[in-house]
Amino acid sequence: MPPSHRQARRTATTCGKHRTAIELLATAAARFAQTGLAAPDSRLESWCRGVTEIHTQRRTFAAHWRRHNAQALTGSGPLWVVLGxxxxxxxxxxxxxHGYVGQTLTELHRRSGLRWRVLNLSRSGALTRDVLNQQLPRLAELPATPQLITCGIGANDILHAPPPRLRADLRALIHAVPDGTIILDLPLPTGFWGIVGRLSTTYVRQTNHVIHAAARQRGLPIAEVSTLFIPPWNDKFSPDRFHPSQMGYTSWAEALLRAIPPTS
Incomplete structure (x- = not known):
C-alpha cells in the first residue's frame, strides 16, 4: 500500500472513534484518499495529517484543563466558568x-488587576445537548458563585442534528443558562472551504439568528465572533482547517472581551 494510502487509513481509524464534525469530514476524506483518486502529497493528505495532529491535542489539552481545574477550585479570586x-x-x-480562554484570561488579569480563576468545563466534541445535560449540572454543583460564565457551542451540532433539533436545543440551552451568561455566536465560513463554505454560510447565519433572538429574550450578552473572526483568513486556521490558530483565537477573545461588562 502506498504511504499516502497508509496515512489515510490511519487517519480514518483515528477520526472514526469520535464524533466531532471535523473528524467525520476527515474520515470521508481519508476514505476517498484510499481509492487512489487522491495524489500522493496532495492537499487532501496534508489536511488529513492536520486532523490527526488536532486529534492528539484532544487528549493532552483535556488533561491540561483537568489539572488546571483542580487548582482553580482550591484557589482564590473571581471565578470564570467556561462552557463549550x-x-x-x-x-x-x-x-x-493560546486559545480564546487563555488569551481572554490574560487580558482579564491585565484589565482588572485581579487574579482571575478559570474553571473550564468544556469538552472537545460537545454538542449543545451535552452542555445542557452534562456541563450545566456540574456548574450548578459548584460550591462557589462564578463572577463570569461564558458558553460557546453549536458548531458540532451542524453535522449531527437536523435544523429543527439544532434550533430547539440552542433555545433550550439559552433558556437554561444562569442569568448574565455570555453566549458566543458561531463564526461564518465566508470565503472559506470553497463551495462547502458558501453553502453552509447561510445556514450558520440562520443559526446565529436563533442564538441572538434567544439571548436577547433572556437579556444575555452576546460575544459576536461572527463579526470579528472574518477574512482575510491567512494564518487564522490551524492545520485541520477547522479550528482557529492562535491568531484566529485572538479575534474570538476580542469578541468575548467586548461582551464582558466593564466591572468584571
Missing part, C-alpha cells in the same frame, strides 16, 4: 493557553 466545545479547550494552537 473544542474551541473552549483551545484546540488548534500548540498550547491550550
Amino acid at each position: 466545545d473544542s474551541t473552549a479547550q483551545g484546540l488548534g494552537p500548540p498550547d491550550p493557553w
Whole structure:
C-alpha cells in the first residue's frame, strides 16, 4: 500500500472513534484518499495529517484543563466558568493557553488587576445537548458563585442534528443558562472551504439568528465572533482547517472581551 494510502487509513481509524464534525469530514476524506483518486502529497493528505495532529491535542489539552481545574477550585479570586466545545479547550494552537480562554484570561488579569480563576468545563466534541445535560449540572454543583460564565457551542451540532433539533436545543440551552451568561455566536465560513463554505454560510447565519433572538429574550450578552473572526483568513486556521490558530483565537477573545461588562 502506498504511504499516502497508509496515512489515510490511519487517519480514518483515528477520526472514526469520535464524533466531532471535523473528524467525520476527515474520515470521508481519508476514505476517498484510499481509492487512489487522491495524489500522493496532495492537499487532501496534508489536511488529513492536520486532523490527526488536532486529534492528539484532544487528549493532552483535556488533561491540561483537568489539572488546571483542580487548582482553580482550591484557589482564590473571581471565578470564570467556561462552557463549550473544542474551541473552549483551545484546540488548534500548540498550547491550550493560546486559545480564546487563555488569551481572554490574560487580558482579564491585565484589565482588572485581579487574579482571575478559570474553571473550564468544556469538552472537545460537545454538542449543545451535552452542555445542557452534562456541563450545566456540574456548574450548578459548584460550591462557589462564578463572577463570569461564558458558553460557546453549536458548531458540532451542524453535522449531527437536523435544523429543527439544532434550533430547539440552542433555545433550550439559552433558556437554561444562569442569568448574565455570555453566549458566543458561531463564526461564518465566508470565503472559506470553497463551495462547502458558501453553502453552509447561510445556514450558520440562520443559526446565529436563533442564538441572538434567544439571548436577547433572556437579556444575555452576546460575544459576536461572527463579526470579528472574518477574512482575510491567512494564518487564522490551524492545520485541520477547522479550528482557529492562535491568531484566529485572538479575534474570538476580542469578541468575548467586548461582551464582558466593564466591572468584571
